[in-house]
Amino acid sequence: MGRANPVLKLAMTQDHHFTKGTLVAVLTTEPLDRPLDYKAPEGGCQIGDFVQVPLGPRKVLGCVWGKGRGGFDLSKARAISNILDVAPMTPDMMSFLARVGAYTLTPMPAMLRLATRAPGLVDPPSMRKVYTLGTGEMPRETDARRRVIAALKDTPNLAFTLKELAEHVGVGTAVIKGMVPSGAVLEQDSPRDLEFPHLDPHASGKTLSDDQAAASTALRAAVASETYSTTLLKGVTGSGKTEVYLEAVAECLAKGRQALVLLPEIALTSEFLDRVEERFGAKPAEWHSGVTMTERRRVWKMVGSGGAQMVIGARSALFLPYRNLGLIVVDEEHDTSYKQEEGVLYNARDMSVLRASLCSATVVLASATPSLETWANVEAGKYKRLDLQSRYGPAVMPEMKALDMRTEKLPATRFISDQLVAAVNERVERGEQSLLFINRRGYAPVTICRACGFQIACDHCDARMVEHRFLKRLMCHQCGETKEMPTTCPSCKAEGRLAPVGPGVERLAEEVIEKFPDAKVAVLSSDLFGSARALKEQIKLIANGDTDIVIGTQLVAKGHNFPNLTLVGVIDADLGLQGSDLRAAERTFQLMRQVAGRAGRAEKRGTALMQTYQPEHPVIRAILAGDEEGFWKTEAEERKMAGVPPYGRMAGIILSGPDLGDVTRAAGDLARNTMPLQKIGAMVFGPAPAPIARVRGKHRVRLLVKAEKNAPLQNALSRWAAGVRLPKNVRLQIDIDPQSFW
Structure with a gap:
């Protein structure tokens, strides 16, 4: 990120239309400091209006932002090349981008790039050949042809x-072209971008319980008012929060407005899309990394023109150009994946709350374990709260x-306690499913040489490489670099002395297969699936009961419904309590409660067993007691005393570059020039090497700024950063409200 620039003043008080030859200001997606x-x-x-404009020898994408400033020889002004055949950006969207840019200290061109992340926007309307499922018989079955048919059916x-x-x-x-003559696959001419099928808001939904019906009525009323509000929908895992907020979606669609549902994990979309189709008679638009480029352009254009009533998406779906957004649902609102950590x-x-406030929309924040920020806003009266106290149905x-693992006598190469083994055996014998959870990907987090003590590290980062035995590779989880697993120590060249230290999900799977040789085992980890479709298929198989034991990472904690799963075993419940993260207790509490919530979601009651070396730890005791309100109150008091979010403000500053000396000097210059921050009473900690001090070959130095809740932090940070001249090879990044401190 470069130096922050102030919010661009929107020219909404001007005449919106400009005649030929009038000077207009165009914000482009190029890294410039002004329109x-x-x-x-x-x-x-x-x-x-979205436009193409000449910039040097190129034509670039831009948006008409207001009246031109002038002040130069107008004969040298160039004309807009063409206006794109897409709906213009709405005033509330322009205001939203400006407000987000000002809050996050992001230059406006970067904000516009974020809002136009779809290919082919500058292309004129045209036809294309598309392929869909036909009714003809498949000629000579092959594995490849069967996969084509299966994909089209899905x-x-x-x-x-x-x-x-x-x-x-x-x-x-x-292969595909060969299936066209028989009619097994249809080849048709189609406009490049079509409206999405109509969703029927009046179709009947599922029968709701009493508390679901009460919550549904309240949310429908909030949406019907067409005024801004935010509501926390807090319900225990399995309480049917989705069915409740789908009623709010129905009200939104009936009002002729658009609805957005944000999900934290792409793997959740398949099951959720089925539920939306069952409720409204058709599937909505999708926006996430698994969607094709053609479909991304279609979604972007149809959202802008009103041809998409509902969008299911990842966090960036918030920046689509909605015509009339009436509802935003943030499902699993506590999830850390909602924080964008790059760009x-x-x-x-x-x-989402900001966007809704600008377009008079309703926000629903749904979670069984809400973030402390949301809980504090409810306590302060800023948000409403609705509770679902019991699980749906029986x-x-x-x-x-x-x-208590202190009483276990496990050898160093075993990680599943005898008590947990016995519990899993009981479920296997009864034909029920068990889930074993560990929040570590790969086989082992560290590989060490027993001859010299060398630990295999990434060549580009200050991070240990994680062994991924299923892939037969070592992987850096910071930069993604991989290398083959060596047979000799890279340092002392000793053979056969490299050993894994600690368990990951793959090592746990190895132990499970050894302990339960007759059980069907499935491993759920994002590293092990080449596509989102493969991951979705595995989740469907588990939900259908085609697995005895599921071994998973954090991926399994996010909203999945496995009806036959009655046992959850957490291998290392203390793992998240390590380190100095101010949110460590909160995140451990949320994760353990969410994982435990996968058990017993149907007729049979479930059990959750947590292996821990600290059973007396306050967080572990709060998890077991289920005293959520007590936990939040205790956590809130501790944060208040420390003056940290949500009762104070923080900003992380990262300086990075290829030369450690340049980065260190730049950080020192910043630390010596803190007058703008001192004026608002802010404290500056650092500079210090970041916990991971080198990533992708760039050295990283951190500073941390802490201020009171109502301090004008962004203005002070802007003045502070502008007061230091950075070397060309040093990058300054400011993270307002940091969620991680790596």
Whole structure:
């Protein structure tokens, strides 16, 4: 991030339309410090129009932002090349981008890039060949052809181009073309971008329990008022929060407004899409990394024109150009994946509230274990709160117990206690499922040489490489670099002395297969699936009961419903309590409660067993007792005393570059020039090497700023950063409200 620039003043008080030749200000996606002046084209233009403009020898994407500033020889002004055939940006969207940019200290061109992340926006409307499922019989079955048919059956509402379908399935284009003559696959001409199928808001939903019905009525009333409000929908795991907020979606659609549902994990979309289709008769638009480029452009355009009533998406779906957004649901609002950690550093939960306030929309924050920020806003009266106290139908909350590992006599190569082994055996014999959870990917977090003590590290980062035995590779979880597992120590060249230290999900799977040789075992970890589709298929198999023992990382804690799963075993419940993260207790509490909530979601009651070396720890005791309100109150008091979020403000400053000396000197210059921060009473800690001091070959030095809740932190940070001249090879990044401190 470069130096922050102030909020651009929107020219909403001006006449929106500019006649040919009028000087207009165009904000481009190029890294410039201000909008540029251009002449309006033939036919004129209006504020919000997406345009192409000449910049040097190139044509670049931009948006008409207001009246031009002038102050130069107007004969040298160039004209807008063309206006794109897409809906113009709305005033509330322009205000939203400006407000987010000002809050996160992000230059406006970067904000516009974030809001136009779809390919082909500058292309004129055209036709294309698309491929869908046909009714003809498949000629001569092959594995590749069966995979094509299966993929098309899984996505009945999507039309693929030839290239997209081939890449999605992993076959050659000739395979698909060869299935067209028989009618097994249909090849059709279609406009590049079509409206999405109509969602029926009046279709009947599921029968709701009394507390669900009460919550649904309250949310429907909030949406119907067409005024801004934010509500925490807090319900125990399995209480049916989704069915409740889908009623709010129905009210939103009935009002002719658009709805957005944010999900924390792409793997959740498949099951959720099915539930939306069951509720409204058609599937909504999707926006996440697993969507094809063609579909991304279609979603972007249809959202802007009103041809998409509902969007299911990841955090960046918040920046789509909605025409009339009436509802934003942030499901699992506590999840850390809503914080964007690269590029524009924003928290989608918080920015959802901002966006809704600008367009008179309703926000629903749904969680069984809400973030302390949300809990504090409820306590302060800023947000409303609705509670679902019991599970839906006959299901009840699982019984939770701690297994004191200090009394176990396990050898160093075993990680599952005898008590947990016995509990799993009981479930296998009864035909029920068990989940073993460990929050570590790979086989082992450290590989050490027993001859010289050398630990294999990444060549580009100050981080140990994680062994991924299933992939037969070592991987750096910071930069993604991989290398083959060596047979000799890279340091002392000793053979056969490299040993794994500590368990990861793959090592746990190895132990499970040895202990339960007749059980069907599935491993859920994002590293082990080549595509989102493969991951979704595995989750469906588990939900259908085709697995005895599931071994998973944090991925399994996010909203999955496995009806036959009655036992959850947490291998290392203390893991998240290590380190100095101010949110360590909160995140451990949330994760353990969420993981435990996977058990007993149908007729049979579940049990959650947590292996711990600290059963007397206050967090572990709070988890077992289920005293959520007591935990939040205690955590809130501790944060208040420390003056940290949500009762104070923080900003992380990272300086990075290839030369450690340049980075260190720049950090020192910043630390010596803190007058702008002192004026608002802020404290500066550091500089110090970041916990991971080198990533992708760049050295990293951190400073941390702490201020009172109402301090004008952004203005002070802007003045502070502007007062130091950085070397060209040093990058300054400011993270407002940091969620991690790596």
